[in-house]
Amino acid sequence: MSLTGGGHLDADLVIACDGVRSKARPLVTDVQPAYCGITFVHGDVTGPESFVARHTGEGILHALGDNRAILAQRAADRSIRVYFAVRTPEDPSRSQGAWFEDSAAIRRRLRTTFDGWNPDLLAVLDEIDTFAYWPLYGMPAHQRWAPHSALTLLGDAAHVMPPFGGEGVNMALLDSVELVRALFAPEHGTLDEAIAAFERSMLDRMTGVIEQANAGGELLLSAEGAQPLLDHFTGAV
Numbered sequence: 001m002s003l004t005g006g007g008h009l010d011a012d013l014v015i016a017c018d019g020v021r022s023k024a025r026p027l028v029t030d031v032q033p034a035y036c037g038i039t040f041v042h043g044d045v046t047g048p049e050s051f052v053a054r055h056t057g058e059g060i061l062h063a064l065g066d067n068r069a070i071l072a073q074r075a076a077d078r079s080i081r082v083y084f085a086v087r088t089p090e091d092p093s094r095s096q097g098a099w100f101e102d103s104a105a106i107r108r109r110l111r112t113t114f115d116g117w118n119p120d121l122l123a124v125l126d127e128i129d130t131f132a133y134w135p136l137y138g139m140p141a142h143q144r145w146a147p148h149s150a151l152t153l154l155g156d157a158a159h160v161m162p163p164f165g166g167e168g169v170n171m172a173l174l175d176s177v178e179l180v181r182a183l184f185a186p187e188h189g190t191l192d193e194a195i196a197a198f199e200r201s202m203l204d205r206m207t208g209v210i211e212q213a214n215a216g217g218e219l220l221l222s223a224e225g226a227q228p229l230l231d232h233f234t235g236a237v
């Protein structure tokens with residue numbers, strides 16, 4: 001049954017998985033996702049294999065500089081999503097996911113932002129037709145939810161975080177599995193006990209995952225460019 005345009009529906013349990021702008025979140029917490037200081041402008045490359053495509057291979061490409069990064073990721077349909085990442089204040093005139101109307105203007109802006117970077121890498125700007133604005137948001141690593149009944153949140157609605165750990169989808173799927181397990185576990189006498197057990201475990205698990213995602217952002221967008229990431233992998237810190 002669709003509730004588009006209004007209406008009401010009685011349910012024993014509401015599972016809110018409505019993403020970063022969750023309408024159900026205020027029922028469990030006053031805390032809203034905060035801008036993490038990093039904005040992505042992204043677009044997709046679908047054309048013939050080029051410099052970025054060759055270096056992305058079947059996985060990812062990370063080009064890191066002074067508080068800026070160009071990140072690319074191969075998708076299952078063979079396209080490549082390219083992210084231009086910068087530390088910058090949020091632009092209140094745009095919303096997350098909004099497309100830039102003037103692709104030529106955003107190309108010029110990105111060329112300025114990434115001035116001096118490898119021209120072969122920047123050539124990818126001409127391979128992208130349209131660009132989207134994507135500021136990154138996150139919930140705190142430690143959350144405490146107000147008491148509630150017959151309702152729970154999962155995925156980004158519960159714990160959106162910057163994508164630097166690459167764990168958002170995985171955590172959303174794990175939430176779903178753990179919620180079902182809790183709902184069918186014989187030790188939980190009531191629905192609300194099952195929900196409470198699920199949320200305790202989920203919020204506890206997410207503390208470390210969110211901290212890692214935030215730390216990943218510090219590693220990738222650093223004033224020292226690629227050095228912190230190299231140190232991380234070589235165990236120098």
Ligand SMILES: Cc1cc2nc3c(=O)[nH]c(=O)nc-3n(C[C@H](O)[C@H](O)[C@H](O)COP(=O)(O)OP(=O)(O)OC[C@H]3O[C@@H](n4cnc5c(N)ncnc54)[C@H](O)[C@@H]3O)c2cc1C
Binds near residue numbers: 157
């Ligand atoms: C740039 C970027 C890169 C990422 N890369 C990765 C990665 O490599 N690996 C990874 O695991 N994660 C990654 N993530 C994170 C991942 O995308 C999210 O964690 C994941 O999509 C969360 O899934 P979700 O279902 O909770 O929320 P969403 O994917 O946001 O889905 C919520 C859905 O609910 C719908 N909705 C909202 N309100 C309503 C309503 N009122 N009625 C009906 N429908 C509604 C929305 O339209 C949306 O379809 C990345 C995120 C970003 C921003």
